[in-house]
Amino acid sequence: MCVLCGQDFVGRLHWTDRHVTDRALAAGPGSDPGEHQRDRRRDRAHRVALLNGVLPHYGLKVEDWSGSKYLLRDRKGRSELVQDLGALWPAAQRLSGRVPDPLDAALLESLKEGGGR
Amino acid sequence: MTIPVTVVTGFLGSGKTTLLSRVLREPELENTAVIVNEFGEVGLDHHLLRPVAERTLLLGSGCVCCSEREDLVAALGELLDLCQRGEIPALDRVVIETTGLADPAPILHTVFSHPVLSHHFTVDLVITTVDAVNGAMQLSGSPEATKQVAAADEIVITKTDLAGPGAKEELEARIGAINPSVRIVEASFGEVDVRELLSPVVRVGERDLPRLQEHDTASTHTVSVTFDGPVDWTAFGIWLSMLLHARGESVLRVKGLLDTGGPGPVVLNGVQHVIHPPQHLDRWPDRDHRSRVVFITRDIPEDSLLASLGGFSGLLGAAAVPLGERVSVRGGSS
Numbered sequence: 001m002c003v004l005c006g007q008d009f010v011g012r013l014h015w016t017d018r019h020v021t022d023r024a025l026a027a028g029p030g031s032d033p034g035e036h037q038r039d040r041r042r043d044r045a046h047r048v049a050l051l052n053g054v055l056p057h058y059g060l061k062v063e064d065w066s067g068s069k070y071l072l073r074d075r076k077g078r079s080e081l082v083q084d085l086g087a088l089w090p091a092a093q094r095l096s097g098r099v100p101d102p103l104d105a106a107l108l109e110s111l112k113e114g115g116g117r
Numbered sequence: 118m119t120i121p122v123t124v125v126t127g128f129l130g131s132g133k134t135t136l137l138s139r140v141l142r143e144p145e146l147e148n149t150a151v152i153v154n155e156f157g158e159v160g161l162d163h164h165l166l167r168p169v170a171e172r173t174l175l176l177g178s179g180c181v182c183c184s185e186r187e188d189l190v191a192a193l194g195e196l197l198d199l200c201q202r203g204e205i206p207a208l209d210r211v212v213i214e215t216t217g218l219a220d221p222a223p224i225l226h227t228v229f230s231h232p233v234l235s236h237h238f239t240v241d242l243v244i245t246t247v248d249a250v251n252g253a254m255q256l257s258g259s260p261e262a263t264k265q266v267a268a269a270d271e272i273v274i275t276k277t278d279l280a281g282p283g284a285k286e287e288l289e290a291r292i293g294a295i296n297p298s299v300r301i302v303e304a305s306f307g308e309v310d311v312r313e314l315l316s317p318v319v320r321v322g323e324r325d326l327p328r329l330q331e332h333d334t335a336s337t338h339t340v341s342v343t344f345d346g347p348v349d350w351t352a353f354g355i356w357l358s359m360l361l362h363a364r365g366e367s368v369l370r371v372k373g374l375l376d377t378g379g380p381g382p383v384v385l386n387g388v389q390h391v392i393h394p395p396q397h398l399d400r401w402p403d404r405d406h407r408s409r410v411v412f413i414t415r416d417i418p419e420d421s422l423l424a425s426l427g428g429f430s431g432l433l434g435a436a437a438v439p440l441g442e443r444v445s446v447r448g449g450s451s
Contacts, residue, residue, distance in 0.1 A: 013394075014358075015354075015392040015393075015394055015395060016351075016354035016355075016358055018394050018395055043351060046351050047351050047354075047355070050349075050351060050352050050355055050432050051355060053431075053432055054355065054359075054432070085354060085355065085358040086358065088358075089358060089359055089362035089363075090362065093362075099362075099363050100359055100362065100363060101359070101363035101364070102356055102359045102360050102363065102425045102428075102429065103360070103363070103364065103417065103421050103422070103424075103425045105424070107428070108424060108425065108427070108428030108429075109428075111428045111429065111431060111432070112428060112431075114431075
């Protein structure tokens with residue numbers, strides 16, 4: 001998904017998802033295939049935890065959806081399924097009606113109050 | 118193995134074709150295919166030359182950066198086909214020469230995101246030619262020229278033999294102020310050391326740490342930072358993807374090495390909002406093991422970027438520290 005125009009490039013790996021796949025490829029034959037899955041799940045859980053440090057500022061929450069997508073919800077019960085971080089921010093903007101902007105002083109203040117977590 | 122693609126860009130008349138016709142005479146570039154917009158006035162008699170009419174397919178409601186270059190999909194696809202059928206020798210490299218006003222970002226986007234091309238090609242370098250006689254004027258007057266300098270991994274300063282005294286040094290300072298991570302090579306009549314020009318190692322470091330700088334070239338700001346410890350890569354991905362979503366059109370370039378606590382750094386390289394697939398290196402390219410990231414932005418002041426990284430430091434696991442002293446380089450029209 002393009003970060004600006006929302007083009008969905010099906011089957012194209014977003015740059016933030018690349019490293020786990022690279023690690024699996026680098027491990028090569030003979031490596032434990034389960035290790036890749038464990039790494040992947042760990043990374044996804046970590047990403048969800050970090051995102052839930054940021055998204056509450058916009059009245060949103062995210063959870064992992066069966067290890068393949070992310071489910072973004074607002075407080076009114078509306079939700080969107082997204083593939084990756086490239087698609088998450090436009091969806092967050094649609095649901096919250098605000099542009100999620102890391103330069104926004106109010107967001108930075110809320111991160112400080114939340115201790116960054 | 119993917120085939121490296123080198124993009125050669127530069128303003129109108131800045132010497133792209135002269136440079137190419139010179140370096141393609143080198144025997145080590147024999148199996149290099151060249152994609153050019155048109156046969157230029159300086160003849161390129163390379164046997165793997167593919168002229169293309171620059172055609173951009175703007176995807177529905179798409180922005181320019183993530184438009185797909187149809188001409189490149191066709192030309193690279195044809196080269197791949199010929200190569201796999203054994204009709205041409207195995208390719209060591211493909212060089213794409215752009216037009217003088219071209220934006221390099223759609224080229225990168227095409228190679229990184231096309232379902233077939235992304236498996237066979239990777240962009241290893243963006244080389245921008247800047248003319249020592251007119252370069253400063255073009256940087257003052259043309260946002261395209263600034264964008265091409267921001268997108269460059271290497272700059273080749275051409276026509277140094279024609280420039281007045283001090284012009285080259287002034288231009289180098291100007292270029293360094295826009296893009297401190299760039300390597301600058303001088304070439305008159307296209308005479309350069311090809312090995313040095315195409316060496317990918319240099320682009321990931323081995324340079325003096327860049328300084329925090331500001332200049333008034335089309336409101337371009339350059340900020341270089343390090344971090345006081347390893348950065349959580351997942352958190353950095355969240356921060357950068359969010360920044361690109363909100364301010365993608367203002368981020369001209371993100372480049373650097375990021376210490377994420379592994380044995381080597383992550384190579385970070387983005388041109389506008391097209392991010393190269395990040396490479397996780399298994400060792401550092403030099404003795405300095407600190408993160409160093411350069412942001413080249415338009416209309417995002419340094420303080421604002423640093424405050425944002427400061428606000429996210431809890432998630433990132435490290436605090437950003439600006440590199441060097443703050444200096445101002447005022448670009449005149451000379």
